[in-house]
Amino acid sequence: MLATCRAPDGQGQIHAQCDAALVWKGGEILWTGPDAALPAETSSLETSGDAENRLVIPGLIDCHTHLAFGGWREDEFEQRIRGISYQEIAARGGGILRTVSATRSASDEELSARCLKWLAEMAALGVTTVEVKSGYGLTVEQELRILRIYARLKQKQPVRIVSTLLAAHALPQKFLGNRAGYIRQVAQNLIPEVARQKLAQFCDAFVEDGAFTADEARTVLQAGMDCGLRPKLHADQLSDSGGAALAAELGCISADHLDCVSEDGIRRLARSGTVAVSLPLASLYLGRPPAPARSLIDHGVPVAVATDFNPGTAPSFHLPLAMLLACTLQKMTPCEALKGATLYAARAIGEEERCGSLEPGKRADFVIIDAPSVNHWIYHFMANRPVATFIAGKRVEAADRGE
Numbered sequence: 001m002l003a004t005c006r007a008p009d010g011q012g013q014i015h016a017q018c019d020a021a022l023v024w025k026g027g028e029i030l031w032t033g034p035d036a037a038l039p040a041e042t043s044s045l046e047t048s049g050d051a052e053n054r055l056v057i058p059g060l061i062d063c064h065t066h067l068a069f070g071g072w073r074e075d076e077f078e079q080r081i082r083g084i085s086y087q088e089i090a091a092r093g094g095g096i097l098r099t100v101s102a103t104r105s106a107s108d109e110e111l112s113a114r115c116l117k118w119l120a121e122m123a124a125l126g127v128t129t130v131e132v133k134s135g136y137g138l139t140v141e142q143e144l145r146i147l148r149i150y151a152r153l154k155q156k157q158p159v160r161i162v163s164t165l166l167a168a169h170a171l172p173q174k175f176l177g178n179r180a181g182y183i184r185q186v187a188q189n190l191i192p193e194v195a196r197q198k199l200a201q202f203c204d205a206f207v208e209d210g211a212f213t214a215d216e217a218r219t220v221l222q223a224g225m226d227c228g229l230r231p232k233l234h235a236d237q238l239s240d241s242g243g244a245a246l247a248a249e250l251g252c253i254s255a256d257h258l259d260c261v262s263e264d265g266i267r268r269l270a271r272s273g274t275v276a277v278s279l280p281l282a283s284l285y286l287g288r289p290p291a292p293a294r295s296l297i298d299h300g301v302p303v304a305v306a307t308d309f310n311p312g313t314a315p316s317f318h319l320p321l322a323m324l325l326a327c328t329l330q331k332m333t334p335c336e337a338l339k340g341a342t343l344y345a346a347r348a349i350g351e352e353e354r355c356g357s358l359e360p361g362k363r364a365d366f367v368i369i370d371a372p373s374v375n376h377w378i379y380h381f382m383a384n385r386p387v388a389t390f391i392a393g394k395r396v397e398a399a400d401r402g403e
């Protein structure tokens with residue numbers, strides 16, 4: 001079965017076809033359709049094999065990760081199980097700022113080697129494009145350093161990388177009592193430099209109690225837009241803090257988390273065309289109700305599904321697991337979850353013209369899954385179901401997959 005995940009007809013329509021063929025050349029898709037209707041001119045092309053009644057899907061897209069970080073925080077995992085809240089842990093010196101010091105003291109080589117290993121493991125799960133955020137540097141130099149590491153990763157391995165500046169992730173210790181000073185530094189020094197060096201396409205901010213206010217995020221994202229960085233937002237994760245309204249006001253390409261989004265926020269997102277990025281692994285790890293995906297979809301908001309891979313609240317990059325959680329916890333159908341991890345995920349990172357669906361002119365990024373249908377794949381969940389991942393028409397070889 002070939003699930004093209006083309007755009008028409010909304011979240012639940014993946015345009016699946018049995019007895020279908022996919023034709024590509026030089027990394028680009030030329031044709032998809034019924035086997036029996038293969039155009040004559042394709043007969044001169046080499047055939048690359050038969051998927052043997054397996055499922056063929058567009059390469060999965062993880063549109064929200066915090067890939068480069070030092071250390072881990074497994075002790076906080078136990079503390080949360082024992083009932084200590086995320087905010088309390090942060091107030092005791094844990095949380096994001098602890099990862100900031102571990103990241104600052106890790107070398108470029110260490111950070112890069114960790115990312116390379118994880119990207120290979122993600123490709124083995126069927127992921128072909130990953131959005132990666134900075135945000136564990138929190139100084140001009142350190143944020144630039146992380147974005148440069150991402151830029152170099154693009155040359156070193158086949159998974160496609162889209163970079164986002166998330167300097168407004170947490171207030172660094174040095175600026176306690178001088179919030180305005182940090183916002184100024186990000187807006188006036190860091191953002192113009194990131195844009196000048198073309199190190200990121202997007203600018204993101206974390207609006208939450210204990211992180212940044214909507215006004216502070218507006219200043220940062222506006223500065224980003226002035227320099228050509230498109231805005232994204234961590235919105236309404238732990239409380240309804242007006243994140244969705246701000247994302248809609250600024251025309252953010254995505255509003256991510258939304259676990260606590262209000263009815264009014266949902267309506268605003270629907271009007272602005274912003275993609276809602278659901279991160280059910282984070283909700284699961286925090287033991288909190290996830291975003292109201294059903295209501296978002298019913299109001300016409302496209303819902304993407306991603307992992308939020310980070311060392312605190314989502315220490316897993318297993319995107320198919322996040323898709324399963326979107327089904328069981330958020331009542332998305334398997335087909336809705338698939339469109340959320342392909343076409344709508346591409347839309348959330350501005351890549352819809354290039355990937356996210358199997359259509360002529362797009363990149364030949366696709367995955368063969370050892371299951372007869374989308375429902376069967378998600379329902380009979382297994383650790384690693386892809387039998388082959390193709391990026392730009394080339395099979396990602398075992399060596400690339402870190403095996």
Ligand SMILES: [Zn+2]
Nearest residue numbers: 064066234308
């Ligand atoms: Zn995040």
